[in-house]
Amino acid sequence: MHMAKYASILPLISLVFIMLIQLYPGEAITLTIENNCDFTVWPVILTTNGTTSNINSTNGFSLINGDSRVINVQPSWAGRVWGRTDCTTNNVTGNFSCLTGDCGTGRIDCQGLSLTSPVNVIDLITAQPVGNQDFYNASVVSGYNLPVAIVPHGGNTSRCALTGCVFYNDIGCPEELRVTNNDSIIGCRSSCDVYRTDETCCTNENDCRRDNFSVRSLIFRRGCQRAYNYALDVVNSTFSCPTTRTSYTITFCPIPSIAREVCEPFLPTFELPNDSAEPPSTSDSKRNRIILLVGLLATAVISILLVLGVWTCIRRRRKVIKTYNDSEVFDIKNDVMDSLQFDLNTIRLATNNFAVENKLGEGGFGVVYKGKPEKGQEIAVKRLSKNSGQGASEFKTEVVLAAKLRHKNLVKLLGFCVALDEKILVYEFLPNSSLDRFLFDRRNQASIDWPTRFKIIAGIARGLLYLHEDSPLKVIHRDLKSSNILLDEDMNPKISDFGLAKLFGIDQTRGDTKRIVGTYGYMAPEYAITGHYSVKSDVYSFGVLVLEIVSGQRNRFFGRLQLEEALLHRAWRLWNEKKTLDLVDTTLQNNYPSDEITKCIHIGLLCVQEDAVARPRMSSIVAALNGQVVCLPTPKPPNFFGTNTNSEDDEIQKHNSTDDVYTGTQSISCLYPRD
Structure with a gap:
């Protein structure tokens, strides 16, 4: 029913546009389509009103990086332009297909009317009878796959402005809407396309006012404030020239200045009356002159107030930025050597002005x-985004900690830069990237054998031991995960990213916070649920890492009713079934010492126990990995928060009962030291 409603609304919207179409004798309109992306894009030009366009007998083609094509469309033309990505040709069948934006013909040349979601499109109709205007919009109703902008040239009316959509999938797209290929996010589906409800599709005005619509259906609004976001969004998103x-330029991956403007809301300018309009009658002329004079005076006053307001805001913003950054630099210089400060121009030269080809990750x-x-x-240059959420305190924490902490298993900070509104950290470059690239990418898994994995486990343990017990500062990392473990040329691990770290006093054992930060799946349950954190929070994250390294499986956080075979469930089940080695990554092909890998699984399960006090300290873990501890205590169950299967609830209830709780008073000579 919902799908039928949504399907019925789009023809109505299209009909509104098509009803405006009227043949108009005039010159052809020029469209320039260009590709600034660092990959090939396959554009499509689809005529929707039957009027052909001069596109050399093809309406689908490819554009490599830096390439462009000029197309002339006839007056009264209506159509759509979009870009296809990740396209391939089957060597056997010869069929051409794309992962996003495919038009369904099996060829580069598109004659079909379908397109594969997610895809954002440019709609354009030309030479319409309402003031002889072109109308256009950038639509994300069918999702998003490419940054795109349409820029008009020559028009001077208030709504003759650039529009488009530049959206960051890895930040703004919810996981359930993401479209991926080889662990890369290649698109974001629309909420309506996925959920098919009145609230997410906004099929009437009442649906558009509901909270569910605001949350689920406006996910593109942050980066695409000028775009056509949903079925009833025509008025605010339609532009005219x-x-x-x-003439028009449609650009895939527009330059930063255009991308920034696309992300800003559209503020129309004031327009004076058209000089060619029919003059008023004699009887009304005096009254109309008065009205016009009042209108012009009001417009002038409002314009002056707007200019003064904008000027004041700019001055205040510049003052705030300057004061904020000067204070920030001063505070950091009090804590670290002045020699650590880098010049922004030096960093720009080193990275070729933050060129895309130098991008390591995001x-x-x-x-x-x-x-x-x-x-x-x-x-390695870490350039903090301006809307990242990492503020001055987190930035200062990362600079100070990384500068004062020195250990072979911690990434080395070389310097920092604070200039204008830029906050930049400069680290040693580690050629093998991060651990997750090896564990969860099938192309790399086989290249990381068991001796290398064990070396990584032991190195992470030594790095955490230094943070918790051996460094001048007692530090809780709070965001230990596979993507924050970097690897040097010899695959030695180095812990990175101290922006969320917390300093503890020498005798402090626990902290509390109302701001829960970190990554679900690696986050200790007592921290995720209550905000309590301690060194045992990092121990929990370390345990998850150990089990991931052994299994090659990511510990995903799914929520209720979907955790039956999440990593911790699987590890605990196999442990109880005496099938511990079934957890081992199959790419290792039994090339490992079973006693050593069993010990690592045992340690991992001890680290993820629900009772934080029962988890071992890092000094005990390092001793066990070095073979200095012969026997290990039996682990208790992890906290399977997020599930409601009866068997698991029974286990947790039994674990929490007074008869079976592990108190630490058992006489076991090889028990780890306790807090």
Whole structure:
């Protein structure tokens, strides 16, 4: 029913556009389609009103990086333009297909009317009878797959403005809407396409006012404030230009200045009355002149107030940015050597102005680039995004901790930069990237054998021991996960990313917070549920890492009713069934010492016990990995929070009963030291 309702609304929207179409004798309109992406895009030009366009007898083609194509469309043309990605040709059948935006013809040349979601499109109709206008929008109703912008040239009316959509999938797209290929996010589906409900599709005005619609259906709004986001979003997202004076450029992966403007809400300028309009009658002329004079005066006053307001905001913003950054630099200089500060121009030169080809990866807090200074070693440059959520305190924490902490299993900070609104960290460059690239990418799993995995486990343990017990500062990392374990050329692990770390006093054993940060799946249950954190929170994360390294399986956080074979469930089940070695990654092909790998699984299960006090300290874990502890205590169950299967509830209830709780008073000579 919901699907039928949504299907019925789109023809109505299209009909509104098509009803505007009227043949208009005039010159052809020029469309320039260009590709600034660092990969090939296969554009589609689909005519929707039957009027052919001059596109050299094809309406589907390829554009490599830096390539463009000029197309002339006839007046009164209506159509859609979009880009296809991840396209291949089957060597056997010769069938051409794309993972996003496919048009269903099996060829590069598109004659079909279908397109594969997710895909964002540019809608354009030209030479319409309402003031001889072109109308256009950038639509994300069918999802999002490519940054795109349409820029008009020559028009000078208030709504003749650029529009488009530049959206960051890894930050803004919920996991259930993501479309992936080889662990890369290649698109974000629309909520309506996935859920098919009135609330998510906004089939009437009442649905558009519901909370579920706001949360689920406006996910593109942050990066696409000018785009056509849902079925009833026509008024705010439709732009127009005079046909006789306008040409258009449609750009995939637009340059930063255009991308920034696309992300901003559209603020129309004031327009004076049209000089060619029919003059008023004699009897009304005096009254109309008064009305016009009042209108012009009001417009002038409002314009002056707007200019003054914008000028004041800019001055305040500049003052805040300058004060904020000066204070930030001063605070950091009080804690670390001044020699750690990098010049922004030096970093720009080293990274070729943050060129895409130097991009190493991207996370929630920003992008990491590879850099090569004129003199010196290669560097990794972490450029914090302005909307990342990592503020001055987190930035300062990461700089101070990384500068003061020195250990072979911690990533080395080389310096930092605070300039204008830029916050940048400079680290040693580690050529083998992060641990998750080896554990969860099938192309790399076979290259990481058991001796290497054990070396990584032991190295992470030594790094955590240093943070918890051996460093000048007692540090809780709070975000230990596979993507924060970097690997050098010899596959030695180094713990990175101290932005969420907390300092503890020498005698402090626990902290509390109302701001829960970190990554579900690695987060200790007592921290995720109550906000309590301690060194045992890091121990829990370490246990998850150990089980991931052994199994090659990611510990995903799914929520209720879907955790039956999540990693911790599987490890605990196999342990109780005496099938512990069934957990081992099959790519190891039995090439491992069973006693050593069993010990690692045992340690991993001890670390993820529900009772934080029962988890071992890192000093005991390092001793066990070094063979200094012969026997290990029997682990208790993990906390399977997020599930409601009866058997698991019974286990947890039994574990929490007074008759069976592990109190630490048992006489076991090889028991780990306790807090």
